[in-house]
Amino acid sequence: MEGQASGPDDKILPLPDEFIEFLNENGLDPSIYVANDSTPRYIRLKPGFEAHIEEFESEINCKLERLSWLPNFYCLPPDIRIASSKAYQEGKIYGIDAASGAAVSALDITSGDHVLDLCAAPVEPTESMLEGKSEIYKEWTSRRPWKERKKASKARENGAYKLFSQTHDPELIYYGRDSGVVGLSKNKVYEHLNDYKVSKYGYDKVLVDAECTHDGSIRHIQKFEQWGWETLHRRVLDAERTDELTALQLQLLSNGFRLLKVGGSLVYSTCSLTVSQNEGVVEKFLSQNKSAGLLEIDSARTWPCKSGQIPKTLRFDPNTSCTSGLFVAKFTKWEI
CATH class of the missing domain: 3.30.70.1170 (Sun protein; domain 3)
Incomplete structure (x- = not known):
């Protein structure tokens, strides 16, 4: 059964009733998914x-x-x-998209900053990690052998990421010959560091653009007309998958925060407009991390966005911002 979302230009995009109910539950206006030509x-x-x-x-x-x-x-x-x-x-x-650019801009990166980018890219767990054995992270590369990619894909299907995220703390990751973290050589980065050392030597800025249901990406949702609405149900509406996603989002945020030095800044963002993947994750994270605090995003005073349900958080959407949907929150780490 399909409902209809209509916009100011009276164009209509058929949407499944389940999706419209999903939008209503999250206080979202279905008209943002109208296939109009107003979003550049x-x-x-x-x-x-x-x-x-x-x-x-x-x-x-x-x-x-x-x-x-x-x-x-x-x-x-x-x-x-x-x-x-x-x-x-x-x-x-x-x-x-400009909203995604704004999330990066919120970090206020300056020359000399050491930055960790966790954009929807958790570390692939290996067999030894899942068995609880210690392992040194190798220098990151996007060119992994086909067999390794296949093994990682199989691990995802078997729920390995969930097991990995629940039982392993992150280590500082070396990202290239001329990178790393302030005050540490490449060899030192490979050593296990306790929380105190991480807070001293960690990254100045961290970006956690977390994996999500992508329901804030209007063009992405429109593609389900061709992919089939059954796929939308599996990727966006399935309760078990969204529960796993929020657990992953919280772990990514927690891991990124652990690698942040005291006084540094971390930006958490998703291209979802749902409360559970945004304010819900932020509230749970703050309740678990006494050294974490939300920061005002100073540059946002001129941005065409609105406040989230938590003070100092921001939301972009097509009707308000003429961009895709995006949630942004900025944290700092205090010394306790």
Whole structure:
């Protein structure tokens, strides 16, 4: 059975009744999922290429409109494609929603900061980790052998991540030849550190853009028209999966916070608009971490967003922000 979501332009997107009920339970207006043309596409211009704007515009045959509230971001009509452009392929422009850019901007990263990015990428558990044996994290690389990827996929299917997250504390991770954490050499990073040492040597800034149901991504939800609404039920509405996701989100947030130095900043974000994956996770995390506190995001005073259900948290949505949906919370670590 399908319901209808209608927007100001009277266009209609059929949505399953179960999904509309899901939206109502979370206080969300179904009209944000209308397939309208009002939400623009956003790009970020790589710093240093400002003088090439006209060249980019000529290549994609479109005028770029500078976003007043977010540096280096531009908007363009939603039907414009940039993937085949030379500027995109050379890494001079990036396709990224403005709300996601705002979440990164909230970290206020400055030159010299050591930053840990936990964007929807938990460490793959190996067999020895799951058996409780100690193991040194290797230097991160995205080029893993096919057999290793297959084994990790099988571990996910068998619930290995859940077991791993419940029984293992994170270690400091070395991310490259010229990176690491302040005050530690590469060899030192491989050593086991207690909480006190981690708080002293940890990262200045941490971004936890956690895995979620992606219900705040309007274009993602619209794709279920082609994928089938049964897939929407499995990926978004299934209670068991969402319970596992909130457990993972809390663990990612907790792990990221443990690797944050005292006085540092951590931003937690999801592209979900549900309370359970956002305010619910934040409240539970704060109740478990006495050294954690929410920070005001100063730059957000000019952002087109609204407050979350917890003071100092933020929510973006198509109707308010002309962006995809996103939740943002910023934490600091106090010395106790």
